[in-house]
Amino acid sequence: MGPLEAGLLLFGVFGVLVLIRIPVSVALGLASVPIFLIHDRLSITLLFTEMFRAYNSFLLLAVPFFLLAANLMNAAGITDRMIRLCRALVGWMPGGLGHVNVSVSMLFAGISGSSTADAAGIGSLMIPAMEKEGYDTPVSVAITACSSVMGVIIPPSVLMIVWGGVMSVSIGGLFLAGVIPGILIGGSMMVAVYIYALKRGYPRYPFPTVREVVASFLSSFFALMTPVLIVGGIVGGYFTPTEASVIAVLYSMILGLFVYRNLGFKKLPGVFYESARFAAIALFAVGTASAFSFLLAFFQVPKALVSMFADLSMGSVQTALVVAGCFLVIGMFIDAIPAIIILGTVLWPVAETAGMHPIHFAIIGIVSLAFGLVTPPYGLCLLISCSIGKIRVIDALRDTTIILFPMLIVLLGIVLLPELVLWLPRLLMPHFN
Amino acid sequence: MGGGVRRLLNCYYSLLQILLTAMLGLLLVPVTLQIVARYSNVIPRYIWTEEIARFAFVWIIMIGSIIAIRDKSHFIVDVLPEFGRTGRKVLGAITLVTMFLAGAIFTYGGWKFAVFGSIQHSELAGLPMLAIYIAWPVLGVSWLIFTTEQIYDFIRDTGEVAHGTP
Numbered sequence: 001m002g003p004l005e006a007g008l009l010l011f012g013v014f015g016v017l018v019l020i021r022i023p024v025s026v027a028l029g030l031a032s033v034p035i036f037l038i039h040d041r042l043s044i045t046l047l048f049t050e051m052f053r054a055y056n057s058f059l060l061l062a063v064p065f066f067l068l069a070a071n072l073m074n075a076a077g078i079t080d081r082m083i084r085l086c087r088a089l090v091g092w093m094p095g096g097l098g099h100v101n102v103s104v105s106m107l108f109a110g111i112s113g114s115s116t117a118d119a120a121g122i123g124s125l126m127i128p129a130m131e132k133e134g135y136d137t138p139v140s141v142a143i144t145a146c147s148s149v150m151g152v153i154i155p156p157s158v159l160m161i162v163w164g165g166v167m168s169v170s171i172g173g174l175f176l177a178g179v180i181p182g183i184l185i186g187g188s189m190m191v192a193v194y195i196y197a198l199k200r201g202y203p204r205y206p207f208p209t210v211r212e213v214v215a216s217f218l219s220s221f222f223a224l225m226t227p228v229l230i231v232g233g234i235v236g237g238y239f240t241p242t243e244a245s246v247i248a249v250l251y252s253m254i255l256g257l258f259v260y261r262n263l264g265f266k267k268l269p270g271v272f273y274e275s276a277r278f279a280a281i282a283l284f285a286v287g288t289a290s291a292f293s294f295l296l297a298f299f300q301v302p303k304a305l306v307s308m309f310a311d312l313s314m315g316s317v318q319t320a321l322v323v324a325g326c327f328l329v330i331g332m333f334i335d336a337i338p339a340i341i342i343l344g345t346v347l348w349p350v351a352e353t354a355g356m357h358p359i360h361f362a363i364i365g366i367v368s369l370a371f372g373l374v375t376p377p378y379g380l381c382l383l384i385s386c387s388i389g390k391i392r393v394i395d396a397l398r399d400t401t402i403i404l405f406p407m408l409i410v411l412l413g414i415v416l417l418p419e420l421v422l423w424l425p426r427l428l429m430p431h432f433n
Numbered sequence: 434m435g436g437g438v439r440r441l442l443n444c445y446y447s448l449l450q451i452l453l454t455a456m457l458g459l460l461l462v463p464v465t466l467q468i469v470a471r472y473s474n475v476i477p478r479y480i481w482t483e484e485i486a487r488f489a490f491v492w493i494i495m496i497g498s499i500i501a502i503r504d505k506s507h508f509i510v511d512v513l514p515e516f517g518r519t520g521r522k523v524l525g526a527i528t529l530v531t532m533f534l535a536g537a538i539f540t541y542g543g544w545k546f547a548v549f550g551s552i553q554h555s556e557l558a559g560l561p562m563l564a565i566y567i568a569w570p571v572l573g574v575s576w577l578i579f580t581t582e583q584i585y586d587f588i589r590d591t592g593e594v595a596h597g598t599p
Contacts, residue, residue, distance in 0.1 A: 017531065018509075018510050018512075019512060019513060020524065020527050020528055020531065021509045021510075021511070021513075021524065021528045022509070022528060022531055022532065022535070023507030023508055023509050024507075024508055024509065024510060025498075025507060025508070026507065026532070026535050029535070030531075030534075030535050030538070033538055044538070044541075044542040044545065045542060045545050045546045045549055047542060048542060048543055048546035048566075048569050049546070051569075052491065052565070052566070052569075055490065055491045055494050056487050056488075056490075056491060057487065057490075058483055058486065058487055060490070061460070061464070061486060061487070061490050064457060064460075064490075064493065065461075065464075068457065239468060242464060243464060243467065243468050246461055246464040246465055246468070247468070249461060250461070250465065269454050272454045272457050272458055273450060273453060273454040273457075275457065276453045276454065276456070276457040276493055276497055277453060277497045277500055277501065277506075279493070279494075279497065280453070280493055280494045280495075280496065280497020280498055280500075280501070281497060281498065281501045281506060281507055281508065283494050284494055284497070284498040284501075284507075287494070333510055333512075334510070335508055377510050377511050377512045378508070378510045378511075380508070
């Protein structure tokens with residue numbers, strides 16, 4: 001079996017299984033079964049060996065903990081405090097609550113590593129509030145869904161942890177590299193909100209008093225320290241990403257239980273259960289996707305791609321555009337984590353040959369996959385936001401597309417200007433090159 | 434399915450939920466120990482904490498996946514158009530049978546995998562690797578049980594088939 005036949009068989013079976021509504025994580029495992037059975041040098045136990053190898057990772061342990069930290073922050077009412085701060089800071093602009101929604105997502109992204117926790121936590125507070133002030137529901141839903149994607153771009157980020165683990169890239173470097181793209185994306189969305197507000201006459205809040213700004217800042221001060229603690233701790237080499245995730249959990253528990261006292265001990269088991277369950281569902285795919293990508297590598301599909309691209313003789317910019325395109329397309333159909341494992345490992349040899357920096361490659365991949373969180377048919381953040389706003393996905397599509405457009409320009413900027421991504425890690429990490 | 438069987442399944446499901454919750458809580462301990470040990474001399478720097486944490490983590494993923502089979506919260510992609518009643522029935526039957534087949538593969542392959550690992554011991558804590566590898570046949574069997582329940586409900590026309598957002 002050559003690379004082409006193997007690739008076609010794997011993706012073909014996978015496609016059919018997904019079409020008949022087999023869960024993506026299961027479909028990835030099942031698609032690899034025929035080859036494991038047919039090939040005389042492979043055996044079915046390899047599927048499980050690959051799964052075990054993928055799960056048996058101290059690094060991935062950070063994923064459930066960062067989810068847990070985010071859910072604890074939501075349960076402890078820390079999100080409300082950050083909304084109050086953002087209201088004081090940006091609520092006076094036209095379309096005040098829309099800007100609050102975007103900026104609170106940016107702050108929340110600095111604490112949580114996951115976009116879904118962002119969409120669920122912020123959406124349940126902001127969508128009803130925006131509706132009450134006369135914002136159209138599809139617009140509120142679209143702003144919530146689109147801004148939640150910053151959760152995986154602004155550090156900490158679950159996707160960056162998976163990326164760093166699978167591709168052996170510095171996680172501290174990835175975290176720092178995500179800061180500027182994240183802020184640019186937030187800014188681009190605020191421009192979109194501003195234009196909406198002018199066209200549809202959305203309300204604004206009166207200019208805040210200095211007192212309110214100071215009070216709201218103090219009220220959320222401890223929560224705002226979280227990103228400093230986590231990112232600073234990892235980049236400074238004080239602890240590993242997994243340890244940082246546990247510190248984030250302990251810190252948010254202390255804030256919720258003893259400082260802000262909005263989180264009772266009774267609420268804890270529920271929050272733990274939901275976080276563990278969601279993490280398990282997302283991570284199950286890591287194992288099956290690893291088996292899938294093991295087979296792709298076994299039949300030398302990445303190598304075949306490299307020689308194919310070599311024939312096209314593209315420069316690094318064209319290659320970067322192709323990379324972004326591939327991640328955008330696959331992100332529409334499958335979850336970001338398996339997409340990283342399958343496409344990241346396949347495309348990296350191509351990107352490396354074209355002279356791309358591993359962190360530039362990673363951020364292009366992660367930002368492109370972030371779009372997938374809000375594009376159907378598989379856009380988890382859009383689904384969550386729509387279910388909070390009680391509208392159909394199709395009704396939110398138009399506004400989502402409009403808000404995504406400036407974000408697409410930011411992605412293009414990242415592709416063309418690697419410095420946007422690499423500047424901050426180079427500045428703050430002495431050994432970064 | 435009689436009330437007794439259903440009650441038994443509910444008990445098993447609740448047990449899994451309790452285990453999952455407790456394990457994530459317990460998992461905080463070894464990692465916290467690791468940090469405290471590095472920055473103080475109160476406790477020795479155990480190296481098995483890291484391994485125990487990894488193994489508990491494997492179990493969390495497997496138990497969570499079993500739970501998601503029962504409450505149908507594994508992510509699916511909905512690309513096919515809406516069908517009429519017959520179309521939905523046919524598609525539902527195909528989905529369930531394939532899921533059952535997947536459970537059978539996990540049971541069979543997982544068992545072979547566990548047997549293969551039963552002579553190994555872990556590198557740091559010296560745990561029998563069977564304690565971890567057994568998670569795969571457990572996943573397979575639980576998967577078969579819960580899919581059978583879903584097939585039963587499907588034939589009786591009481592359950593939704595498709596997995597969706599959690």
